Amino acid sequence: MKPLSQFSRAEARAIRAVLTDIDDTVTTEGTLTASAYAALEQLHRAGLLVIPVTGRPAGWCDHIARMWPVDAVVGENGAFYFRYDRQQKKMHQHFWASREERIRNRARLDLIEKEVLGTVPGTALASDQDYRVADLAIDFCEDVPALPESEVDRIVAVFERAGAQAKVSSIHVNGWFGDYNKLSMAKTLLADVFGIDWETAKKSVVFAGDSPNDEPMFAAFPLSVGVANVHAFAHRLTNKPAYITDGHSGEGFAELARMVLDARE
Numbered sequence: 001m002k003p004l005s006q007f008s009r010a011e012a013r014a015i016r017a018v019l020t021d022i023d024d025t026v027t028t029e030g031t032l033t034a035s036a037y038a039a040l041e042q043l044h045r046a047g048l049l050v051i052p053v054t055g056r057p058a059g060w061c062d063h064i065a066r067m068w069p070v071d072a073v074v075g076e077n078g079a080f081y082f083r084y085d086r087q088q089k090k091m092h093q094h095f096w097a098s099r100e101e102r103i104r105n106r107a108r109l110d111l112i113e114k115e116v117l118g119t120v121p122g123t124a125l126a127s128d129q130d131y132r133v134a135d136l137a138i139d140f141c142e143d144v145p146a147l148p149e150s151e152v153d154r155i156v157a158v159f160e161r162a163g164a165q166a167k168v169s170s171i172h173v174n175g176w177f178g179d180y181n182k183l184s185m186a187k188t189l190l191a192d193v194f195g196i197d198w199e200t201a202k203k204s205v206v207f208a209g210d211s212p213n214d215e216p217m218f219a220a221f222p223l224s225v226g227v228a229n230v231h232a233f234a235h236r237l238t239n240k241p242a243y244i245t246d247g248h249s250g251e252g253f254a255e256l257a258r259m260v261l262d263a264r265e
């Protein structure tokens with residue numbers, strides 16, 4: 001991970017889209033600061049595509065797509081993207097799985113939920129679970145006292161024994177049935193909606209994140225940036241971001257936005 005100051009001005013000038021995780025990348029200790037939100041808005045106003053790529057639920061993503069200064073949002077770790085067309089006043093929704101498949105998967109996730117809550121003390125259902133359409137989120141750090149890593153591993157193991165995927169964010173273990181992740185849905189969105197193929201994306205898209213559920217993005221995007229708190233998860237990452245900011249969380253994101261905008265002047 002190289003310091004962000006080593007990001008070349010030429011590469012920064014070529015950036016057309018900023019994809020970013022939300023929790024602990026744009027937000028700071030659970031809140032959205034004015035400076036981080038302003039960074040999103042400044043990027044958007046400068047004509048860059050701004051696309052959060054998050055593990056957060058569909059209910060939140062409806063709000064984000066509609067009200068934040070963004071062009072689209074990928075949610076529930078790649079289960080869908082939402083894009084609000086402000087001219088047409090229409091919310092476009094694209095899901096990886098059909099409604100029927102999601103209902104079938106929910107029944108299987110319900111069994112996993114029972115097993116995790118029954119066998120890993122100190123865990124809880126994430127408080128945003130009711131607004132999710134495709135995944136199961138187990139809280140190990142948001143509204144419950146932080147659990148040690150060995151317990152996080154036990155949660156992941158329950159998902160994996162049931163044949164589900166599981167990814168660890170900075171606050172939740174998210175699990176789902178289906179061969180998708182943040183990266184696959186981000187690629188679908190870039191290609192289908194914005195006409196950015198993968199070869200172009202590698203040079204014109206920067207991704208910012210902080211934790212293991214961002215790893216598919218760190219691995220794929222040559223222009224990937226970790227905010228400073230990614231250090232806390234570095235030992236869980238085989239694929240680390242190419243660059244790292246000085247600032248933590250939202251401050252790190254604002255630092256990245258400034259660099260991208262400065263390069264365009």
Ligand SMILES: [Mg+2]
Nearest residue numbers: 021023024210
């Ligand atoms: Mg995060």
